[in-house]
Amino acid sequence: MRILMVGDVVGSGGRRTVKKLLPRLRHELGIDFVVLQGENLAGGFGITLETAYEMIEAGADVITSGNHVWDKRDIVRKLDDPAFPVLRPLNYPPSNAGRGASSDGQVAVVNLIGRVWVGEFDSPFAAIDDLLAGGWASDKPIVVDLHAEATSEKVAMGWHLDGRVAAVVGTHTHVATADCMILPGGTAYVTDLGMVGGMHSVIGMHVEEALERFLTGVGRRFRPVESGPMRFNSVLIETDDSTGMATAIERVDREIEL
Ligand SMILES: [Fe+2]
Numbered sequence: 001m002r003i004l005m006v007g008d009v010v011g012s013g014g015r016r017t018v019k020k021l022l023p024r025l026r027h028e029l030g031i032d033f034v035v036l037q038g039e040n041l042a043g044g045f046g047i048t049l050e051t052a053y054e055m056i057e058a059g060a061d062v063i064t065s066g067n068h069v070w071d072k073r074d075i076v077r078k079l080d081d082p083a084f085p086v087l088r089p090l091n092y093p094p095s096n097a098g099r100g101a102s103s104d105g106q107v108a109v110v111n112l113i114g115r116v117w118v119g120e121f122d123s124p125f126a127a128i129d130d131l132l133a134g135g136w137a138s139d140k141p142i143v144v145d146l147h148a149e150a151t152s153e154k155v156a157m158g159w160h161l162d163g164r165v166a167a168v169v170g171t172h173t174h175v176a177t178a179d180c181m182i183l184p185g186g187t188a189y190v191t192d193l194g195m196v197g198g199m200h201s202v203i204g205m206h207v208e209e210a211l212e213r214f215l216t217g218v219g220r221r222f223r224p225v226e227s228g229p230m231r232f233n234s235v236l237i238e239t240d241d242s243t244g245m246a247t248a249i250e251r252v253d254r255e256i257e258l
């Protein structure tokens with residue numbers, strides 16, 4: 001199985017970049033399944049129904065999310081629809097809408113959120129242990145998106161799940177890391193996928209407002225960069241059908257002009 005995992009897609013520029021590149025990449029690289037991190041799809045903050053369907057049409061099989069998933073209200077009710085392939089992190093308190101894991105397709109997907117410098121959530125380590133303890137989705141490759149700030153927390157999760165899932169990838173920082181590896185137990189790992197968004201930006205947002213916040217300590221509204229040079233960050237993971245574990249992981253990074 002060849003699985004492409006795409007980093008945080010930021011705003012309409014990110015979505016346009018996905019629509020230009022993903023259908024072609026699916027074909028060129030013989031991709032069977034696409035997981036796309038969508039928490040910043042709608043204007044940089046959250047997901048709307050429209051933007052989710054736009055990405056599904058472009059080739060995303062499952063959309064994962066993170067701390068911004070609650071920003072747009074129209075999506076929240078829809079998260080409870082079992083046929084809607086958008087996940088929210090598993091380790092949010094269970095009283096919230098939606099689900100954090102999906103085993104509907106050829107690949108099972110788990111969405112977790114980290115706690116270091118992100119927020120007060122249940123332990124992502126305990127949450128996934130509970131999920132896997134019952135033999136969940138043991139007949140297919142399982143990939144995990146840990147949406148977290150701290151590199152150490154993501155590296156630790158890789159080792160925690162080594163040999164139990166096909167892949168652990170990190171998201172949320174919007175900065176791609178160069179540490180793709182197969183851990184000894186057969187789990188593919190990378191600390192951060194990166195993003196799909198403007199290159200002349202601060203993590204996808206206009207430089208001016210982001211810089212002003214650092215210089216003055218006073219925040220103005222952030223706006224995503226929607227044109228100019230755009231980067232598309234993802235990783236391709238190959239799994240062995242007989243074991244469900246990974247055999248290869250490599251970065252698939254592209255740049256285009258919008
Ligand atoms: Fe995030």
Ligand SMILES: [Fe+2]
Nearest residue numbers: 008039040172
């Ligand atoms: Fe993000």
